[in-house]
Amino acid sequence: MYHLALKMLLGDRAKFVMLVGGLTFATLLMTQQAAVFFGLLTWTTSHMRNMRAKLWVVDRKVEQANELKALRDTDVNRVRSAPGVAWAVPVYMTIQSAKLADGNFKPVQLVGLDNTTLVGRPPVILQGRLEDVRLPNAVILDELGVKRLSAGRAKPLGLGDTFELNDKEARIVAICRADRHFFGYPYTYATYTQALQFAPKQRKMLSLVLAEPAPGWTLAAAASSIEAETGMKAYTEDELFWSTIWWYFRNTGIPVAFMSIILLGLIVGTTISGQTFYAFVHENLRHLGALKAMGASNGLLARMLLVQSLTVGFLGYGLGALMVTAFGRSVLARGEPPFMMPWQLPVGTFLAVMGICCLSALLGIRKVWNIEPAIVFRG
Amino acid sequence: MQASTQLAVHIRAVTKTFGTGEAAVRALKGVDFDARQGELLMIVGPSGCGKTTLLSVIAGTLDFEAGEVEVFGSSLHGMKPREVTEFRKRHVGFIFQQFNLIPTLTLIENVCVPLLINGTGRRVAEQKSAALLDRLGLQGRGHELPRNLSGGQQQRVAIARALVHEPRLVICDEPTSALDKDTGALIMELLRDIARHPDRTVIVVTHDNRIFKHADRLTEMEDGRVQRVHDQAGNSGENGGSSLFPPSPKLIT
Ligand SMILES: Nc1ncnc2c1ncn2[C@@H]1O[C@H](COP(=O)(O)OP(=O)(O)OP(=O)(O)O)[C@@H](O)[C@H]1O
Ligand SMILES: [Mg+2]
Numbered sequence: 001m002y003h004l005a006l007k008m009l010l011g012d013r014a015k016f017v018m019l020v021g022g023l024t025f026a027t028l029l030m031t032q033q034a035a036v037f038f039g040l041l042t043w044t045t046s047h048m049r050n051m052r053a054k055l056w057v058v059d060r061k062v063e064q065a066n067e068l069k070a071l072r073d074t075d076v077n078r079v080r081s082a083p084g085v086a087w088a089v090p091v092y093m094t095i096q097s098a099k100l101a102d103g104n105f106k107p108v109q110l111v112g113l114d115n116t117t118l119v120g121r122p123p124v125i126l127q128g129r130l131e132d133v134r135l136p137n138a139v140i141l142d143e144l145g146v147k148r149l150s151a152g153r154a155k156p157l158g159l160g161d162t163f164e165l166n167d168k169e170a171r172i173v174a175i176c177r178a179d180r181h182f183f184g185y186p187y188t189y190a191t192y193t194q195a196l197q198f199a200p201k202q203r204k205m206l207s208l209v210l211a212e213p214a215p216g217w218t219l220a221a222a223a224s225s226i227e228a229e230t231g232m233k234a235y236t237e238d239e240l241f242w243s244t245i246w247w248y249f250r251n252t253g254i255p256v257a258f259m260s261i262i263l264l265g266l267i268v269g270t271t272i273s274g275q276t277f278y279a280f281v282h283e284n285l286r287h288l289g290a291l292k293a294m295g296a297s298n299g300l301l302a303r304m305l306l307v308q309s310l311t312v313g314f315l316g317y318g319l320g321a322l323m324v325t326a327f328g329r330s331v332l333a334r335g336e337p338p339f340m341m342p343w344q345l346p347v348g349t350f351l352a353v354m355g356i357c358c359l360s361a362l363l364g365i366r367k368v369w370n371i372e373p374a375i376v377f378r379g
Numbered sequence: 380m381q382a383s384t385q386l387a388v389h390i391r392a393v394t395k396t397f398g399t400g401e402a403a404v405r406a407l408k409g410v411d412f413d414a415r416q417g418e419l420l421m422i423v424g425p426s427g428c429g430k431t432t433l434l435s436v437i438a439g440t441l442d443f444e445a446g447e448v449e450v451f452g453s454s455l456h457g458m459k460p461r462e463v464t465e466f467r468k469r470h471v472g473f474i475f476q477q478f479n480l481i482p483t484l485t486l487i488e489n490v491c492v493p494l495l496i497n498g499t500g501r502r503v504a505e506q507k508s509a510a511l512l513d514r515l516g517l518q519g520r521g522h523e524l525p526r527n528l529s530g531g532q533q534q535r536v537a538i539a540r541a542l543v544h545e546p547r548l549v550i551c552d553e554p555t556s557a558l559d560k561d562t563g564a565l566i567m568e569l570l571r572d573i574a575r576h577p578d579r580t581v582i583v584v585t586h587d588n589r590i591f592k593h594a595d596r597l598t599e600m601e602d603g604r605v606q607r608v609h610d611q612a613g614n615s616g617e618n619g620g621s622s623l624f625p626p627s628p629k630l631i632t
Binding site: 010 | 469484493
């Protein structure tokens with residue numbers, strides 16, 4: 001009977017297309033928007049993936065990774081002297097202007113790393129040597145930086161090329177790969193002392209301290225020891241990650257904007273699918289009643305409706321997922337808009353779509369169960 | 380007792396009321412009714428007298444309030460809803476006024492439905508259906524859609540659907556009223572043949588006095604009761620009123 005159920009639905013071309021289209025649209029909207037949302041949220045924590053440290057010590061008022069408040073130079077030593085700290089190194093982070101060949105300026109994220117240890121160094125060096133960053137005027141530029149700062153040049157920036165960073169000459173000694181910054185600034189790494197020279201002189205030129213707990217100390221214990229000793233805020237990597245994400249949840253319209261579109265997808269999908277399927281059942285009530293008269297049980301009819309509804313669900317989801325994947329591939333290839341699709345996301349959308357379909361089927365099933373088989377004899 | 384006189388349906392004092400209070404309609408007011416095996420029985424009477432209601436009760440598609448309904452020796456009254464459904468599935472074939480074929484399914488697929496509901500495999504069901512359509516004069520058209528067929532042809536498909544699972548009881552409500560006179564007569568001849576099977580009973584509700592001649596017996600209803608029963612020999616039950624059968628069925632063609 002199930003193949004006939006499917007044929008009945010397929011035979012109603014308009015409703016079939018409407019159902020599949022509605023569910024495709026819902027899948028597309030929900031998955032794509034959620035992926036962009038996740039992508040955007042991960043961008044907010046790019047520092048953490050580009051610098052990697054177990055403990056992040058910052059000013060007491062700092063709540064998220066993209067808004068650091070300057071510390072005093074001596075604060076590194078105060079962290080070092082706290083019990084439970086294996087080592088602690090300074091990092092200077094600042095946004096500086098790089099001058100392009102065509103005379104324009106582009107902001108870059110300058111990261112000054114501890115001269116001896118280079119803790120916080122870029123995750124992947126593509127060309128050149130990391131150690132060369134200790135040479136005079138040396139910087140390591142990420143791929144995005146190469147692309148951005150090459151504007152107006154005959155050929156793209158490469159090893160040994162120079163550009164002006166805040167009116168001072170910077171020489172590229174290595175090119176690295178780094179996760180994209182939330183604001184889209186290219187990452188430019190230098191030694192701590194070199195970074196201080198690139199940047200205009202200020203009173204406080206320490207942004208944060210990266211540290212690691214001594215053997216035998218848990219992250220939490222070391223963090224609270226630092227806080228007790230220095231009065232600064234010590235985040236574990238995880239804490240800062242979530243603190244940053246939550247900060248954007250609380251303080252920006254980003255989550256609301258995305259959530260409402262995702263919700264819209266859910267509502268539109270449910271409405272289109274529910275309405276169309278209900279109309280389909282309604283129009284076929286006479287035939288479903290005839291089947292019931294002929295001895296089709298409520299269970300059989302319910303299963304037929306479920307087969308119909310879940311089939312369009314699978315089709316709609318499949319098409320939608322395919323389209324999102326195609327979108328994701330094309331934008332990821334260009335590295336433009338944010339996009340992140342952890343496996344939970346398609347699974348979640350799949351469950352949502354199946355939920356919509358079950359709900360739609362249920363509306364129909366309720367109607368079918370209430371048919372008196374005797375209606376088949378009524379005009 | 381001869382097979383032809385064994386009772387297929389035996390109904391006593393059945394009542395059915397639709398609605399409650401002021402709006403209540405007493406559709407059946409104590410109906411006594413019998414149908415024999417191997418006969419074509421018609422239920423006739425004015426509009427609203429309860430023909431369809433009685434037919435629905437016999438078919439097990441409608442509950443009744445009081446009285447006794449026995450079909451092939453089992454009482455419908457004592458059955459659970461599930462058992463009534465099971466009974467319809469196995470033993471009843473349905474033919475409707477508006478044919479009620481599913482427009483998006485081919486003729487074969489339409490005819491298959493009762494077999495599939497009964498759990499017959501798809502291939503066997505399709506073979507049987509195709510064979511039956513052939514026998515009913517629709518050779519080679521099994522893969523067409525119902526809309527390509529005339530009314531009479533559609534009703535023949537419906538008859539195939541009603542017979543394909545070899546039910547003992549075939550129930551028809553106004554099977555000819557959507558058809559012209561000649562086509563109606565052809566359909567009735569077909570039903571007539573079907574009823575010749577000694578194990579089968581065909582009950583036809585109709586308004587259409589042109590087809591009365593095809594019946595073995597006529598049950599005349601009026602206002603929720605069975606008024607008279609006529610047979611082809613011209614004998615009438617009850618008060619022996621005039622026969623509804625034409626004087627000589629053979630003269631009318
Ligand atoms: N579902 C229902 N709800 C309320 N009243 C009903 C219902 N079904 C039938 N009736 C009423 O019961 C009475 C008998 O109806 P029924 O359909 O059995 O008559 P009928 O003899 O088949 O008429 P017709 O020849 O017009 O088809 C009528 O008065 C009808 O209005
Ligand atoms: Mg009627």
